[in-house]
Amino acid sequence: MTVTSRSPFILFSLLTIITTALFFTTTVAEIRSTEIRSDARSTIPFDEFGFTHTGFLILNVSQISLSNSNPNVKPDTALVGFFLSTRESWIHVLEQLQEEDIACSLQSNLVKRIFTFDQINGGDRFDTTFGVTDANQFTLVFANCNPNLQISMNVRSTMYNLDSKSNRRDYLSAGKTNLPWIYFMFFLIYATVACIWIYILYNKLLSVFRIHFFMLAVIALKALNLICEAEDKSYIKKTGTAHGWDVLFYIFSFLKGITLFTLIVLIGTGWSFLKPYLQDKEKRVLMIVIPLQVVANVAQVVIDEAGPYGQDSYTWKQVFLLVDVVCCCAVLFPIVWSIKNMREAARTDGKAAVNLMKLTLFRQYYVVVISYIYFTRVVVYALETITSYQYQWTSVVAAELATLAFYLFTGYNFRPKAHNPYFALDDEEEEAAADKIEDEFEL
Structure with a gap:
């Protein structure tokens, strides 16, 4: 399976988001x-x-x-x-x-x-x-x-x-008046990260996999999402309406969400790094996550444009929360499967050291994904709830910092390297590595 095999569905989903956003632009902003x-x-x-x-x-x-x-x-x-x-x-x-x-x-x-x-x-x-x-x-x-x-x-x-x-x-609420420059600052950070990533890919061409270009796409879409959100909030601040920037924001928000969840699934399955294809059960995870992300983004459009007390707003909030939780749980399964498969392979292929490195990295990634999901879904919501109204921007900063940290962790640990730790063999530590796998990676 390649990433582009779902492109017709993604195109249809994108058109759905655009249509929904245009439909709700009659009730905009403040x-x-x-x-x-x-x-x-x-x-x-x-x-x-x-x-x-x-x-x-x-x-x-x-x-x-x-x-x-x-x-x-x-x-x-x-x-x-x-x-x-x-x-x-x-x-x-x-x-x-x-x-x-x-x-x-x-x-x-x-x-x-x-x-x-x-x-x-x-x-x-x-x-x-x-x-x-x-x-x-x-x-x-x-x-x-x-x-x-x-x-x-x-x-x-x-x-x-x-x-x-x-x-x-x-026209922005007192706690949100700083959001335009906050989003613009994070746009500059992600634009810088994208340039650095391009430089790394250029200098490590022989070690670059297809997934590294997919990572670049995720960073670029995140940057575009932030600049559109910065412009959206800036126009609302000045005029009370978004002047079409909200449509662009929803488009890039949808693409960013789809690609991020897809990236987590692909890394979790070891696609491109460890194997050139996806198994049927891993394809099914993507077939679940992508449509659910479409529903989540449509729900987000309705919630944002209809306002906190709009008609059926509560129902759409429940739909969004349910779909988001299902997506977050679904992307964890491929990582668990990879850890289990590598542990079983360590018993038979005689490469305990390299499998220990793979297992350690994937276990770290599993913990980081869970921490990222928990922080951005639970901690940020709690912060938004308990924080005084004039400091509502702090929850946005906390969420963006957590997302940036997650992107940086993913990029650093799965960057292209000539001697990837996945494949670094150390025969002297084979026996110790095998014992450690048995002791620490029991599932």
């Missing part, structure tokens, strides 16, 4: 447009944003329509409207509602009321600008405390902070 149709929910969260002391919310609501299932009951429009609330305040608001201290969340003194429908002077729309002077992360929420009252409307929300120096609008 300026969001949402349609509500015949919705009777008492609470509808829209979006959240980290405000500084100079924050603003511009709210445009149009095509407002109220319909009551009981036409004899006139709705109380003072109990219908928008407000801002922190997560901590919302917990206390729920307690107030439960203890019947208030009848509607709009009546709580813990929220910032933006607009109630009794303030509409005729017509079916209103526009308002609200200044936020309390630095915190707020969620924009719509409340409807009239039972059986259905609401239809178009909502456009714009949130931003004013830069203290230039007095320009910054």
